[in-house]
Amino acid sequence: MNLSETGVIAEDELLRGPKIKYLLSISGIFVFLCLLLIHYSTSLLSLFPFENGVNIPHYLISYLLVLVLAPFVVMVASYDFISNEMETGSIRYVISKIDRTSFILGKFLALFIVFTFVVSVIAVMGSIYAYFSGNALHIGETVLFWILSSLYLGCFVSIFLFISTLSENNKTSFLMSIVFIIILLFLFLQGYDNYLKYLTPYFYGIENIGIFRGSSHNVEFIKLLKNIFTMILYTTLFLSMSLSAIKRRDL
Amino acid sequence: MIPDIISTKGLSKRYGSQFVLNDVSLNVKNEDIYGFLGQNGAGKTTTIKLLSGLLIPTNGEIIIDGMDMNNESRKIKKIIGLVPQDSSFYDNRDALSHMIYYGRLKGLTKKDASEQSNALLNKIGLKQAKDKTVGHFSHGMKKRLGIAQALLNNPRVLILDEPTNGLDPVGIRQIRELLRELNNDGITIFISSHNLLEIQEICNRVGIIDRGDMILEDSIDQIRHLESNGVITVGVYNLTPEIINLVGSLEFVVKTELKSKDILDVFVNYEEDAKPEINKLIVESGGRVFKLIENSLSLEDAFFNATKIRD
Numbered sequence: 001m002n003l004s005e006t007g008v009i010a011e012d013e014l015l016r017g018p019k020i021k022y023l024l025s026i027s028g029i030f031v032f033l034c035l036l037l038i039h040y041s042t043s044l045l046s047l048f049p050f051e052n053g054v055n056i057p058h059y060l061i062s063y064l065l066v067l068v069l070a071p072f073v074v075m076v077a078s079y080d081f082i083s084n085e086m087e088t089g090s091i092r093y094v095i096s097k098i099d100r101t102s103f104i105l106g107k108f109l110a111l112f113i114v115f116t117f118v119v120s121v122i123a124v125m126g127s128i129y130a131y132f133s134g135n136a137l138h139i140g141e142t143v144l145f146w147i148l149s150s151l152y153l154g155c156f157v158s159i160f161l162f163i164s165t166l167s168e169n170n171k172t173s174f175l176m177s178i179v180f181i182i183i184l185l186f187l188f189l190q191g192y193d194n195y196l197k198y199l200t201p202y203f204y205g206i207e208n209i210g211i212f213r214g215s216s217h218n219v220e221f222i223k224l225l226k227n228i229f230t231m232i233l234y235t236t237l238f239l240s241m242s243l244s245a246i247k248r249r250d251l
Numbered sequence: 252m253i254p255d256i257i258s259t260k261g262l263s264k265r266y267g268s269q270f271v272l273n274d275v276s277l278n279v280k281n282e283d284i285y286g287f288l289g290q291n292g293a294g295k296t297t298t299i300k301l302l303s304g305l306l307i308p309t310n311g312e313i314i315i316d317g318m319d320m321n322n323e324s325r326k327i328k329k330i331i332g333l334v335p336q337d338s339s340f341y342d343n344r345d346a347l348s349h350m351i352y353y354g355r356l357k358g359l360t361k362k363d364a365s366e367q368s369n370a371l372l373n374k375i376g377l378k379q380a381k382d383k384t385v386g387h388f389s390h391g392m393k394k395r396l397g398i399a400q401a402l403l404n405n406p407r408v409l410i411l412d413e414p415t416n417g418l419d420p421v422g423i424r425q426i427r428e429l430l431r432e433l434n435n436d437g438i439t440i441f442i443s444s445h446n447l448l449e450i451q452e453i454c455n456r457v458g459i460i461d462r463g464d465m466i467l468e469d470s471i472d473q474i475r476h477l478e479s480n481g482v483i484t485v486g487v488y489n490l491t492p493e494i495i496n497l498v499g500s501l502e503f504v505v506k507t508e509l510k511s512k513d514i515l516d517v518f519v520n521y522e523e524d525a526k527p528e529i530n531k532l533i534v535e536s537g538g539r540v541f542k543l544i545e546n547s548l549s550l551e552d553a554f555f556n557a558t559k560i561r562d
Binding site for chain 2: 004005008012016088089090092093094095096097098099247250
């Protein structure tokens with residue numbers, strides 16, 4: 001791995017990448033949706049069993065949206081990140097100049113930065129909204145929302161990047177991504193007693209939901225750290241599999 | 252002795268159970284213009300992809316400038332420039348931004364990448380089109396951009412996969428002249444093509460690959476002679492059957508063919524001294540030689556001879 005090469009790939013993807021406008025558009029829609037839900041969170045309160053009725057849990061609403069909808073946004077954004085370069089052949093110009101590892105890491109970094117930025121916008125806007133609607137600022141909650149959402153989305157970025165690396169073309173990558181996300185959902189829905197749920201990022205995302213229920217004193221820090229660590233491990237595992245796959249691939 | 256800048260030993264590539272490249276060993280000397288010849292599907296592109304690190308060999312080793320591709324591929328990639336067969340650029344971006352991006356990947360700073368990119372686009376004749384999106388480029392312009400990006404950061408070796416494919420005669424000539432110019436600047440050029448005339452025009456050494464096997468590698472002149480079973484046309488006053496038989500009995504003569512009453516075609520295996528030997532024999536036998544021409548074969552003939560033997 002070469003940091004400078006990784007940086008050039010990520011920077012180029014962020015500033016001039018063919019998908020960046022599209023990526024920002026769907027991210028923009030997602031942010032707007034989150035803000036809309038934050039705005040109507042008071043009306044939506046009755047839908048959730050909150051532990052206190054004093055603070056409106058703005059972040060819970062956004063976090064739920066991140067948990068449920070964002071994996072699909074990530075999928076749409078990243079399924080063709082590598083496979084498109086394979087399909088068009090543009091990858092040959094790049095790989096003939098740099099290490100394959102740098103290429104994958106650069107692509108991952110670009111996507112991760114985009115989604116971390118999206119989550120940051122939601123977090124900041126949520127804080128501002130909460131402040132102006134007369135609620136106290138919860139910096140800790142904001143930071144946790146940012147970290148947990150970013151890591152959760154990082155898991156999905158690494159999953160879809162791996163699928164994209166394996167695929168010969170965009171169509172295959174899209175189909176494989178859909179099948180994979182259905183499998184993840186299926187495994188997660190197997191029930192609480194089933195060990196298969198541990199194989200899905202959904203499980204670790206939902207495990208953290210209590211933090212945003214407006215009762216931060218109930219946060220189990222060991223569990224929180226365990227979940228953060230697992231999500232990092234999850235991302236690292238899929239990223240390693242992508243690196244291993246690209247190293248063996250004929251381009 | 253000129254050192255090899257590219258050498259492969261026992262290079263093989265297999266897809267499933269089928270070998271597309273089988274035990275290929277080639278040697279490209281420093282500052283060569285090396286032509287890599289073969290029919291469609293012979294294994295030219297596979298070899299080029301292996302040399303540039305796009306494919307993983309099944310067996311064998313690739314040494315470029317003394318470095319092993321298995322262990323030092325990153326360093327190797329910094330000294331080679333690849334022009335792939337298909338010009339697959341990002342259609343929504345302009346030529347200059349492509350060049351700067353590739354330059355930075357080659358390790359140049361933004362400023363250096365920008366300066367070199369402008370200079371190379373100028374050199375390659377794309378100065379006017381540098382801000383135009385590549386999606387609007389013609390095939391020839393894309394080919395030229397392909398060469399320009401390969402020249403970033405002054406590579407020591409330029410590897411081109413059929414660079415003139417689909418170009419008009421003017422474009423072909425421009426690229427040929429450019430390659431000569433680059434070679435004069437000290438860049439080793441490895442060019443694959445099935446255009447034999449083009450290879451004959453610019454290359455000094457040639458390798459011929461056929462169905463995954465390297466069947467010949469030498470200087471162009473040597474290959475033309477080696478594969479020629481060359482024909483020497485001899486004009487002799489008072490040409491007698493005895494003289495014809497004597498010439499036919501020479502060790503290096505394959506056969507003789509009487510073209511007219513005083514013109515004889517002598518088919519020879521390549522031999523440095525063939526002409527003087529034949530001349531001496533005829534004169535000693537009482538013949539008077541008025542014409543002695545060696546018709547060396549074209550590279551095209553040599554190529555077909557070499558590949559025909561394997562059929």
